[in-house]
Amino acid sequence: MTSSQDNIYAKPYQKVSDFQFDDKVAGVFNDMIRRSVPGYGQIINTIGDLAHKNATPNSKIYDLGCSLGAVTLNVRRRLEGRNCQIIAVDNSESMIERCKQNLSAYVSETPVKLICGDIRDIEIEQASIVILNFTMQFLAPVHRERLLKKIYDGLLPGGILVLSEKLYFEQDRIQATLDDLHLDFKRANGYSELEISQKRSSLENVMKPDTLQQHEERIRAQGFDQFSVWFQCFNFASMVAMK
Numbered sequence: 001m002t003s004s005q006d007n008i009y010a011k012p013y014q015k016v017s018d019f020q021f022d023d024k025v026a027g028v029f030n031d032m033i034r035r036s037v038p039g040y041g042q043i044i045n046t047i048g049d050l051a052h053k054n055a056t057p058n059s060k061i062y063d064l065g066c067s068l069g070a071v072t073l074n075v076r077r078r079l080e081g082r083n084c085q086i087i088a089v090d091n092s093e094s095m096i097e098r099c100k101q102n103l104s105a106y107v108s109e110t111p112v113k114l115i116c117g118d119i120r121d122i123e124i125e126q127a128s129i130v131i132l133n134f135t136m137q138f139l140a141p142v143h144r145e146r147l148l149k150k151i152y153d154g155l156l157p158g159g160i161l162v163l164s165e166k167l168y169f170e171q172d173r174i175q176a177t178l179d180d181l182h183l184d185f186k187r188a189n190g191y192s193e194l195e196i197s198q199k200r201s202s203l204e205n206v207m208k209p210d211t212l213q214q215h216e217e218r219i220r221a222q223g224f225d226q227f228s229v230w231f232q233c234f235n236f237a238s239m240v241a242m243k
């Protein structure tokens with residue numbers, strides 16, 4: 001997987017524009033997400049484990065907002081002999097182009113259908129697992145409930161949703177403390193104060209985190225039977241919901 005260093009926000013901008021998953025970001029994305037999201041590597045590996053344990057024969061697995069294909073690559077290695085199909089979707093052409101190259105670097109018996117499109121427009125059916133790994137936070141809040149309903153409807157009985165998100169906390173001191181620990185994580189990974197503050201402004205209008213309570217309520221309202229956080233580090237969490 002390409003791993004050029006992310007220095008997109010290293011020089012000062014007069015005006016920071018809204019964050020976009022364009023070619024510049026796609027070219028450094030592997031480095032960016034690992035240095036920005038605590039637990040990312042562990043989450044990716046555990047999604048592979050969850051797929052290994054939950055993918056049923058002849059079912060479909062959806063990786064929604066696949067970026068460079070980290071989830072798809074990990075899941076694909078763990079599905080041997082089950083006649084599953086992976087559907088990986090992203091609406092950034094630059095991500096999809098690079099994802100295609102990353103997938104072709106390994107052989108696998110599991111077919112991957114790569115779709116360049118909006119996750120709101122794709123059909124979900126016969127799914128044993130649907131993964132939204134840090135993708136729903138970029139969808140405008142008004143579209144989130146309908147997406148989750150579509151996922152619920154497309155899951156087979158017993159199917160699972162894995163949802164990873166940055167969280168927001170209503171308790172102000174908790175919010176400030178976990179946010180500060182996240183910033184320390186970024187500093188420890190070599191990001192400067194300028195990089196951190198410019199990226200923060202660029203994300204402001206684009207990425208809208210929900211609280212854990214909002215996630216749980218909305219997920220349960222679709223009919224999911226069981227729900228839990230299975231990973232949390234600071235203000236980043238991964239949840240699992242079971243139909």
Ligand SMILES: Nc1ncnc2c1ncn2[C@@H]1O[C@H](C[S@+](CC[C@H]([NH3+])C(=O)[O-])CC(=O)[O-])[C@@H](O)[C@H]1O
Binds near residue numbers: 066068071092120134
């Ligand atoms: N409406 C949409 N339709 C399709 N794609 C979208 C949409 N909105 C955003 N995206 C895509 O969702 C991805 C979010 S990154 C996911 C990381 C990956 N899951 C990983 O495990 O490495 C998370 C992050 O950058 O924090 C980007 O590639 C967007 O183009």
Ligand SMILES: O=C(O)C(=O)Cc1ccccc1
Binds near residue numbers: 166
């Ligand atoms: O960088 C951040 O502050 C984040 O919240 C996570 C992130 C990671 C990669 C792209 C966009 C946001």
